[in-house]
Amino acid sequence: MSDTNLVGDxxxxxxxxxxxxxxxxxxxxxxxxxxxxPEEVSDAVLDQ
Known part of the structure; x- marks a missing residue:
């Protein structure tokens, strides 16, 4: 059982x-x- 672990009860x-x-x-x-x-898009539109 080297590559696996048993979990749970x-x-x-x-x-x-x-x-x-x-x-x-x-x-x-x-x-x-x-x-x-959306903020980046509005800033780009305002800068034009």
Whole structure:
């Protein structure tokens, strides 16, 4: 049992494979999107 850990209580165990990559965080994807924030857009329009 070198690559896995057992988590949970005695009645309910789940085997976790530590070699799997963590799933991507969807909030980070939204924050890192190419679209600028609304404030940045309004500032750009005002500067024109």
């Amino acid at each position: 005695e009645s309910r165990l789940a085997e976790i494979d530590l070699d799997l990559p963590e799933p991507p965080d969807h909030e980070d994807e939204v924050t890192d999107s190419v679209q600028p924030e």
